[in-house]
Every structure is written in C-alpha cells, then in structure tokens.
Amino acid sequence: MSKNILHHANSSCATDSVYNSVENNKHTKIDSCSCCSHNHKEIESFSLKTLTPLLVSAFLLILGLLLSYTSLGKNVPYPIFPILYVLAYAPVAYPVLKQAIDAVLINKDFFNEFSLMSIATIGAFIIGEYPEAVAVMLLYSIGEFFQSMAVNKATKNIESLVNVQVNEARVLTKNGVVMKPVKAVSVGDVLQIRVGDRVPVDGVLLSENASFNTVALTGESIPQVLFVGEKVSSGIINLNAVIEIRAAKTYQDSTLSKILESVQEAIERKAKTELLVRKFARWYTPLVFGLALLVAFLPALFVEDYQVKVWLYRALIFLVISCPCAIVISVPLSYFGGIGASSKQGILFKGANFLDLMAQVNTVVLDKTGTITEGVFEVQQVISVEGDKEELLNLTAAVESFSAHPIAKAIASYFTPDQSLINEIENVEEIMGQGIRCTIAGELVLVGNDQLLQSHNIAIVHD
Template sequence: MSHNHNQQHEVKCHCHDDGPVTIQENNGKEWKKYLPAIISFVLLVAGITLDHIGSITFFEGYLRLAWYIIAYIPVGFPVIKEAFEELKNKSFFNEFSLMTIATVGAFAIGEFPEGVAVMLFYSVGELFQDAAVNKAKRNIKALLDIRPDTASVLRNGVYQTISPEKVNIGETIQVKAGERVPLDGSLLSDSGNFNTSALTGESKPKTIRTDENVLAGMVNLDKVIEIKVEKKYEDSSLAKILEMVQNATARKAKTELLIRKFAKIYTPIVFFLALGIALIPYFFVDSYIFADWLYRALVFLVISCPCALVISIPLGYFGGIGAASHHGILFKGANYLDLMTKLNTVVMDKTGTLTEGVFNVQKVVTVGKDEKDFVAIVSALERSSNHPIAKAISAYANKDTHCEATNVEEIAGHGLKGMVNGQNVLAGNTKLMEKYGIAYDTNINSIVETTVVVAIENVYAGYIVIADKVKEDSALAVSEMHGLKIETVMLSGDKSSITQKIADEIGIDLAYGDLLPQDKVKHLEQLKANSENVVAFVGDGINDAPVLALSDIGIAMGGMGSDAAIETADVVIQTDQPSKIVTAIKISKATKRIVVQNIVMAFGVKIVVLILGAFGIATMWGAVFADVGVALLAILNAVRILRKKF
C-alpha cells in the first residue's frame, strides 16, 4: 500500500513492511494526500451519472473509456507502481498485484466504474489507515516533543549553544528557568525545582539538590542551574525511551506473524483459484462465455485480497502500544501485549516498586562515637552508591564534610566497604557484619525498619534506622491483580520482618525477604518450573536486571529506575505506579479481543462473498465491500482501543 510521505509522524505501516516506526517532519502539505481520492471520486460519480442519463449520447466509446482511465490513474497508479516494485523483489503474489490484475481485468471486460471504484475504495481505506495510525502516534509524538534541540555548554569560559548530541561527558551545561534539560547529569547548583511529568507522569514538582541526578526531559522551573553531564545524548534515559517506542512495532506478536505467513500462502492459492474459475468452466459448461466467467474470477480476486487482515491486525497491536503510551506504559514490542494476556503470576521487588524508595533517616545510635562524626564517616562511604538508602544517609549528613572515601566496594545484598580518612569502614545489613565476623548488638534484629549497621576498623560502631513509605496505589494494584486471578509475590533484599509487614499491609500473597540477587533468581526459577505459570517480574534496581531478564515479562519502573533495569525489561512503566501493571494487562486483553474480532469478521465476510462470487451471485460492488469495506470496519474497530478508558 503506497503512503504519501508528508504526514507529521509517518508510520511505515505497509502490509508487507516489518520495519520499525519512522518519524518524519510535517512539511505543511498534508492536505495533498487527499487529492487523488477526491479527484477520482468526483470523476467516478460524474461518469456514473452520465452513464445513467439516457439522453446523453456523446458519453460512449473511447471518450467513456478515457474518462474512466483518467478517474482511475490518481488512485490506481500508486498501487500499480507498488506491484512493479514487489515484482522486482521477486514477490508476485501480493495485494498490489491482485488489485492491479482485478481492476485492469475489469477495464478489459468493459466494467469501467467497478475498476475505478475498487481502487478508489482501496485508496480511501489507506487514508483511514493513515488517520488511525496518526491517532495512535499522537501519544508517542508527545514524547518526541520533549526532545530538547539545543544545549548551552561551557567551553573556553563561555556558554555556547550546540546540539545535545555534540556535548561530551564531564562538560558543564546551563539550563535556564522554563527550559528542558537536554542531557542526563548531576546537579552542580545548590538545588533546583523540576517538572518531571514528561518522564514520570508525576505533576508535583521535584526538588533536586547538589550531586543528585537530573534526567534529560525534565523542565527547570525557577532559576538558572548548572549540570555536569554524565551521559552522552544517545545513552540518556530520554533517548533510550524514544528509541524503545519507535522500535516497538518491529517486534511482532505471534498472531501478527501467523497472519503474515498465512497471507503468503493464501494469496497464491486464491490467484490460481481465480484462474480456475475463469478457465475450467470452458470444459464443463455448454453456454460458456469467457467474459462472464472472467468477471466472476475478477470479483473473486478483489474479494480475496488479504489487506483487511494484514492491515488491521498490526494496526490493532499498534493501537494497543499507542494506548499504553498514553498511560505512561511503554511496550517494547507487540509480542509482549500478547504475552501479557496470559499472565497469572506477578513477582515484585519492594523498594522503589511497591514503596516510594524515598528513605528518611529516623534514628542514629552510636557506640563511643560523636554522632556528627559517625554520620559524616558513613555518608562519605554511602555517597559512592546510588541505592535509595545511601542517598537518604547522604541527604541527612552535612555535605561539607571533611571525610573522604576511597576503595569503595559494593557487596551485593550486604552493603558497602571502603576506606574513610584512612579507616576501614563497613556499612550495611547484619549479614555484612556476620560475613566479616564482627560482633554487633543483636537487639537490632528486632527493629522492623531498615537498619544500616556500621563497623569502623572491624569494631561495631552503631546503626542508622531508615524508613520507607508504601506507594499510594500499591494496595489497589494488588487488589485488582487478585480480581484478575493473578497471584502476587514480593521478593526483597530488605529484612524479612519489613518485607512481611509491607506484604500484610498491601495484601501480597507470598513475601520473601533477606534475599541476595541470586536468591531472587532461584525463587523466580522455582515459579517458572511450573509450565502453567506465566511470570512477570517488576523491579527498578540494577540488582533486578537478572530477574527481569529471566522472567517471561520483565517490567521496569522507568521513571527513576536504573538504566540496567530499563534496558533489560520488556515493558517500562514511566509513572512508577504499581497500578499501571493492571492497566497494562487490561490494555493487552482489550487489544487481543479487537485482533480476534477483526480476524473473525474478515474471514467470515470474505468466505461468504467468495462463495457468492464463485457462483456469479456477488458483483464487483459486493467484492469492493468484502475487501475494502471489511478493511475499513477492521481499522475502525482497531482504533477503538485509543478511545477506551482503562
């Protein structure tokens, strides 16, 4: 199907195209794509009118033929051109060749209006398809509009305006009030207020302080700030999100792939059946008239065109991806929409997934140390980590500290070790103390909240109590999953007592705490050992990447999640809301319903009209309805998902 390439965000959605979505700029001439169909329609209506006015005698013979050829060219030429292009690629049996043969054949037997009508309605179907795709694309366009075009970078003591792609890691950029941050980095200024809604869906402004992360796409709200660039543009969170969305349609659902394979077998079969309808009756029918049987064969060809299937089914999945984008959910492929409908077990991380991941220091207990010095030593070590607990301690401490940490090492599932001002410091959970054989106050084990136990020079020095907060919609999300007959499981590296407390609070079926990354993998493998289980894992941290990769569907909390989690996941929830997991499931199920409806409708109508056509009952006009009419209905059905409320 030939597309006019002057839409704002053009989608490669040819029946035969397997490529990703491509984005093009609007050149202000979008109206031109409607001209061919309008011209053909006006000439066709005028021609049919002249045909039915008996007193008009001049409209016959070559003049009538020329009139309908002129009506045919605007809509027929692009399809004929595509048929030749396919022929060059050694593909003869396709919808373009079927339409070309059928309409040229209609002209050959004098059915001029029908020949024009088939191509005209085919062209109108294409315009409907474009409109449907553009509607789905508007949600993605909202994401594309958050790409900053320029960055103000400090070079040779002067700020220069250049493309974000040309800024290097380590350079300083300036962002004025009201401007969008062009690149990921850390804040050099004291603080700044940012609108993060484009990335997280959160409308409340977020305050970010010195050395904390600022992401491309955030809007600086109130003053000029400076940021140290930590990632190249192509590696920024925003660039990766855009890439994910633009490539999502390249990963096909099984239903979509099956229909494409079916069309490749089906098209040559119907072509030879049509040939048989035209020629075989010669040997069996006494009153055989070639023109009559050719007409039946041409009707059969028009009806059999597989476009209703190969257009509307990918469009159904594309509509699902578009609807999900509108809700802040990014599917990395249509195949995950299919898989999500079979989901019966959802496994979730705790911190940052079901809880806010925003910790606050509640209490500091020291043994033989000044509290201020103790916090300064621990915060110096924790500044080397991006873990929410580490950030909470760093924020609590005075940043103008004399302490400096070196040789910092993160011990997965345990904590941190390193040298601070020449002293060996350990900070983490009680397992870290046990690992290094350090005696600590065992009363710590009875504290429900998260505790960071500290040892200095291999001697227990105290602990810090930190508390997290459950997300507002966590309980609702779990309740709705139960309503969908989905089992919920929580796996956490946090203490079992905290994990169980939160699980009870929000209604999780099974909860396991004190887990290292490899323990999470083991639990997930046990769940997957049951072949009936289709398992999704939801997480946001670097340590969640192995489990995200292992699960049937990996879902990352992408608003503030780690790059590793977002990269590994199959679905990214931009708003960081657990309730969006349920929304994603509902969108997937609605998409599947629409796709099945389209398949049943397309096959049902086609089979009936094919039989009528073979017996000479259906006319070319009936064939037009069976092909283009069904395609239009299927397209309109497919775009319903964009209007649905979830």
C-alpha cells in the same frame, strides 16, 4: 507571638519510568503494517493534497455512471466512456500499480496484494467493465486514506504523551556560554540549565542544590531536590534557579535518548498475531492467483456453453473479493490503534505483543501518585496540636503564599489568608526539600516538614 509550625508529611513514592514521546520535529516512522507492504506517511488531517486524487476519481466515476445508466448520456459518443473511466482510474490506481511494479522488479515478489488488484482491474478494463475497475481502486484508496488517518492520529497521541526532546544545550566555555546541538555534547562538558529548561543529558550537579520537575520521567508531582554531586537525569525540568551540571553521558547514552528509542521499539515490536498474518499472506496470495486461473479456464472442460469473457469476468471478481488487504491491514492497524489510544491516556505499551499479554492480567498493583489520581495536592484535614486552628491555617497560608511548591499552592487554594498578615512577613527563605523560614513581627516562623523542624531542634509530635 508564639512560634507556629505546620508539619508537612514527608512521603516518598516508588518511581518507575514512563516511556514516552517521539523526537520533536521528527516524525515516527511506521515502517510497515506487518504483512502489507504499505509505507504510511504522516498526513495532515483532510489535507487537499491527500484528498484530491480521491475526490477527482469519485467525481469522474459518478459522472461516468450517470452518463452510462441515465438519459444524460444518450447523446455521448461511446469512445468518451473508456476515456472518462481511465481518467477516473488513474489518480487512485497509480500508487497501487507503482507498488506492484516495485514489488516485482525490486523485491522479486509477484504474489502480493498490489499485483492482485492490478491484474483484476486491468482485466476488468479489457473486458469492458470500466466502473468495476475504478470502484475497486477507489474503495481501496479510501480505505488507505482512513487507515493513514488512524495511524497519524495514533502517532500524534504517542508524540504528545510528553514532549521531552531537547535540541540544544548551553555549554560553558572560556568564552562564555556556547549553544551546541545536544548530540555534540561530550562527557565532561559543563552545562548551564536555566529555569524552565529540560536537562539535555545525564550529568552530575555542580551547583549547591536544585529542584526539578520529574513528572515526565517518574510521574511524581512533588519536585525532586538534588544536592551538589548527585546524579541528574536528562529530560527533567529545572525549577528554581540557574544551575550548572557536568555531563556524565553523551546524549545517545542518556535517559532521554533511551526513552525515545523505547518508543520506536514499541511501534516496531510485533505481536504473534501480526507475525501469523504475515505468514498467512505468503501462501494465501499465490493460492488466490491459482484458484482464479482455475475459475477462468477449468469450466471449459465441463461447461457446454462456456464463454471465455463470462468466466474471465468471474475470475476477476474472485480476485478482487479474495484480496487479503482487509486482513493484512486490520490486524496491524488494530494493534497500532491500541498503542495510540493507550498513549493518549498516558500509558505506552512497549510493543504490540504486550497488548496480547494484557488478556492474561488478573491483578493490577498501583503505587504511584498520578497513576490513578490527578497528581494534584489538596488539603484534606487540618489538625492543630495547640492553639486556634483558624489562626494556624491563616498563618500557614500566608507564609506558603511566597512559595511555588505544589503543597504550598494546595494550601493557598484551600484558604485565603489576610493580606495584612502577608504584608507583615519578612526575611522569607525557602529551604529546598524542607520548607519556608521567615519572621513576623520579629518572631521566627517555620512552615515545613520533619527535616526543617529537626534542624531547629523542635520536637515532632505524632499521633
């Protein structure tokens, strides 16, 4: 049998880091929606705990309206109605009233949207407009619920971009392998990395060679082959055999930790529009309070049949409709939703301010496999320098069936070799970064790239 060789093109691509993921088992903290003082806690979708106050309030409000405006309540004593509406008001009003009190007592900030809504709804109760008071708080709480759902969804998109968190490391000691928290690994520790494990900290390879899946950090589909003494980045996956590395950095200084920090910074970095809204709320809310007072009492100077209750009610309506929550919620939420939606597509903006800059982009240059492609190899064309193309393809696919390399898998999926030929293959040796060497019927067969051919003094034919 003549010596057959398939030459793999040895391509290289520029690499740039994809900042992704959030610490596993640790939720990303969304401190606030810019000028709103809302603290958004992650919620489980449609959890009963979150929905219960809304459902109870809505049920009692509807019940109260039916009893008030239909014949169903004609025999109900009047004192029942205030009690019913107070019960409907309490579940949805409590969080708002609590934040209003905290803002005044702790932050010394009286002029905020929570105080505004609290005063408006309590005033509505005082003048007997119970349904309006409950409806304001209920609608606000429903808006908060959907906002939390959106924030939660965006956060999960960022977390699921790539989960690269490593919690523990296998440290080699005199007493064998000891499991340590990754943050307890010191510079100089020798770590054992099993097949399929992520490298916990940046280090130097002590084993002769190793193959890594670096797609989480670089987007490259082709495994990266490193040799003894070369640097190994945290977050990449060991592919072929158990290896050892010496820690060169602590976890806090490693590539993986820097990526997680970048996620936090991306969420917290505000755009100019968000900062503008924050400034806007500082003077807008006091202005609304002032105008509401004028609406309530100024007409007394020039309205002949001035009635305090009527104009106070109008002032309360003005307070409610002037609440800045729509603005202070929608702007930050829009940016956060944009970051979350992009992360779902594998793209993470390093801050809301960069979303604004996208409007100025006129040219996009892409140079990475996996960015605009799926990063999956496929055979496009088979060229045989000499001999039968079918025989070459059959032989190549048979040899590549022994490898888990992405290119080998592509060839194996393109052509199914004869099982009888596979059974004849012996002495299979996969050389990292080069290809496969084996024997068939006593003859040497090489399937690989330039380096493999050159190591056997085989001339390379280029068109």
